[in-house]
Amino acid sequence: xxPAEGIxxxxxxxxxxxxxxxxxxxxxxxxxxxNDAYEMxxxxxxxxxxxxxxxxxxxxxxxxxGIMRWDPRDEPxxxxxxxxxxxAHYTDEAPEYIGRxxxxxxxxxxDPEERGEKWQEQRFVFVDEWRCxxxxxxxxxxxxxxxxxxxxxxxxxxxxxxxxxxxxDYAVSACPVDCIHWVDRQELQVLEFVTRESLWENGNMLPxxxxxxxxxxxxxxxxxxxxxxxxxxxxxxxxxxxxRRDQGGPGxxxxxxxxxxx
Numbered sequence: 323x324x325p326a327e328g329i330x331x332x333x334x335x336x337x338x339x340x341x342x343x344x345x346x347x348x349x350x351x352x353x354x355x356x357n358d359a360y361e362m363x364x365x366x367x368x369x370x371x372x373x374x375x376x377x378x379x380x381x382x383x384x385x386x387x388g389i390m391r392w393d394p395r396d397e398p399x400x401x402x403x404x405x406x407x408x409x410a411h412y413t414d415e416a417p418e419y420i421g422r423x424x425x426x427x428x429x430x431x432x433d434p435e436e437r438g439e440k441w442q443e444q445r446f447v448f449v450d451e452w453r454c455x456x457x458x459x460x461x462x463x464x465x466x467x468x469x470x471x472x473x474x475x476x477x478x479x480x481x482x483x484x485x486x487x488x489x490x491d492y493a494v495s496a497c498p499v500d501c502i503h504w505v506d507r508q509e510l511q512v513l514e515f516v517t518r519e520s521l522w523e524n525g526n527m528l529p530x531x532x533x534x535x536x537x538x539x540x541x542x543x544x545x546x547x548x549x550x551x552x553x554x555x556x557x558x559x560x561x562x563x564x565x566r567r568d569q570g571g572p573g574x575x576x577x578x579x580x581x582x583x584x
Contacts, residue, residue, distance in 0.1 A: 326364065333360040351472070354465050358481055362426075400507055402429040402444040417518045419552075423511040424518065428483045436486035445504045446483075447490055448513050451476040451521070452528065452542045453501040460493040460502060468493065473526050477502075482510075509549070516548045 333356060339345065340352040399422065406426040423446070432441055447467065449460070454476040460468040461477060466484030468477050483490070494502045505513060520543040521528070529539040 329360065329363050351469055354469060355480070358466065358484070400444075402507060403427045404507075417515065417522055419515050421511065423482070423507065424514045425479045425510075426481045428481055432483050432486070436488070438487035438491075440491070440504060441483070441487050443506075445506060446510045447479050447494065448503050448505045448510055449477045449479055450501040450503065450545055451478060451517055452545060453499055455499055455501075457498060459496055459498065463493040463496065464489045474521055474528060476528060512549045512552055513545055516552050517545050520545065520548065 336356050337353065340349040340356060342349045342353065345352070404422045404427055406422070406424060407420065425446075427446070429441070429444065429446075449468070451471075451474055456470060456476055458470060458477070461470060464485035467479055467481055467490060469480050470476065471478040485493075494504065529542065533539040
């Protein structure tokens, strides 16, 4: 990890290039990302979480463990905070389920006066990118939570609870195609995964959003149905693990998952 002065210097250097006054509208999203990265890396706890996530995602070497994989025998975590993996751009390799959300969580950092019922219930926002029309409304309302993903061209949550509950509620209710949903942590990590998986299967290309909204394109993925099927497969893997445990075979740890999906 870089010292504080090095982080600040790198931040200013990047902002000189990406600021909208220099780069125009194309620089707006990068400025949001840079501001979020600078805030995280300037906070000792946030930087420690980031360093840990980078270490977890590195390939295996003789010096330590490799990428973290989710074991179906592990009980799914319900904690409202987690170490999010670094963003992975589209590659030829299929995404793998790691048992935690792909977006970051700032739940613990929300100011007390900006918390509400959904914060108390530990709810999070999810964008159904297959139904998103890239109107940017959510990005304008809550720019520290939503952005337009540079690869898929749709709205996506990059930081949970980056804005107040009031702004997040407004972003959800103001979505013209109702593609933003409040979900719990266990739903979130499955929905984010099956979304990435479906995008990978389609070469990270989505149909024209306006054509989808008008109904002229019907070849889209129902991520909620896909999430339910994925959860069922996790449950089946867990049952097989329990059977092996009961029979004294390999896999003696408790398996299964109690994840819900809407």
